Amino acid sequence: MDKPSLHILHSESSLGWGGQEHRTFKEMVALRERGHTLELVCQPGAKLGERLTAEGFTVHHVRMRNGADLGAVWRMRKLLRQGRFDVLNTHSGRDSLLAGMAGRLAGTPLIVRTRHLALEITSLATYTWLPHRVVSVSEHVRQYLIGKGVPAAHAATIYTGIQAPEPVTSTLRAELKLPDDAIVVGTVAILRAKKGHRELLEAAKPLLERHPALHLVWAGNGPQYDNLSALLASEGLADRVHLLGLRRDVANVLAGCDVFALATHQEALGTSYIEAMAMGLPVIGTRVDGVPEVIEDGVNGLLVPAQNVPALRAALETLIGDAALRQRMGEAGRAITRSRFAVATMAAEMEAFYRNSLAERGHA
Structure with missing residues (x-):
């Protein structure tokens, strides 16, 4: 007998678009493809809401002014009761507090909080008292939450998945007028200090x-864009380190690279590494937070200590000078992505987590 489909409401108070919102988007699309009904409650003007509306999802708008917005709690309580949702899945701090209270008042069978970040938590109640269960995007984050008081049996790690990329014939090298023998080290990340662009430089x-044929390509925008642009100009490196700004054609950029490097100081998991691995690139990353769960040192890439310029330089030189090693690591990374970081795997694990948690709570 087929199991009944689930009715799931996601909440998100963030207005922007980043890795967290992208994961929620992919998760909702993939679970809908598995036969479930999913809706979103978000603030007016939220990018996630706009994108899900364009995909045909039902999106409810509730302004969440602050963590004490009882009007928002009341409106979401009404939504949860009328919608008879099986699951409420919250994401950011504010919606986890407000929607979490609404879910408790509405008697929603299962409330789940997803933790996307590797930062210090600011409200323990939104992980222990309000939700019934917690999902983390890496085992590092899960262990941190357990250390803060989340029961181990109530917390699960479900990795962020990506769609397998279509084959791409990159136009990047022609766009940048790079020589045929160029070796390109790419980075795709928001331009913030903690992403390590200065250490990489x-x-x-x-x-x-x-290595006259070596070029660095940085795709992304952010608060450090002007500073990095000025630095490259002052160093006379603007023709060797290419600032691309925000790019929608990430697969095209990655397909034009030989190596991916991101010297991040902090990363819950590292979806950028996964996207590069899916394109067959060897990856250089830092031994922080959840990154070692993505990069197996010496297998699909190289790990170095964060903010360690000599170690980072040695890793770059190793891969720049060994095409066979790049090929071998790239193939390993592609295989790891298929087996561990696929959207279909993420969706199946989320569904199983919802169903098992509902059963444990007597709502099978």
């Missing part, structure tokens, strides 16, 4: 002198 500068 310091590590690469001697290599750029020794």
Whole structure:
């Protein structure tokens, strides 16, 4: 006998679009494809709401002014009761507090909080008292939450999945007028200090002198864009380190690279590494937070300590100088992505987690 489909409401108070919102979007689309009904409650103007509306989802708008917005709690309580949802899945701090209270008042059978970040938590209640269960995007984050008081039996790690990319014939090298023998090290990340672009530049500068064919390509925008642009100009490196700005054609950018490097200081998991691995690139990352769950040192890439310029330089030189190693690691990364980080796997594990948690709570 087929199991009944689930009616799931996601909540999100964030207005922007980043890795967290992208995961929620992919998860909702994939679970709908598995036969479930999913809806979103978000603030007016939220990017996630706009994108899900375009995909045909029902999106409810509730302004969430602050953590004490009882009007928002009341409206979401009414929504949950009228919709007879099986599951409420919250995401950011504010909606986890407000929607979590609404879910408790409405008697929603299962309330789940997803933790997407590797930052210090600011409200323990939104992980222990309000939700019945917690999902983390990496085992590192799960262990952190357990250490803060979340019962181990109530917390699960479900990795973020990505769609397998279509084959791409990249136009990147032609766009940048790179020589045929160019070796391209790519980075796709928001331009924030904690993403390590400055360390990457310091590590690469001697290599750029020794390897005339070496080029760095940085895709992304952010608060450090102007500072990095000025730095590259002052160092005379603007023709070797290419700032692309925000790009929608990430697969096209990655397909034009030989190596992916991100010297991040903090990362809950590292979806950018996974996307690069899916394109067959060897990856260089830092041994922080959830990154070692993605990069197996010496298998699909190289791990270095965060903010360690000499170690980062050595890793770059290793991969720049060994095409066979790049090929071998790239193939391993593609295989790891297919087996561990597929959207279909994420959706199946989320469904199983919802169903098992409902059964444990007597709502099978």
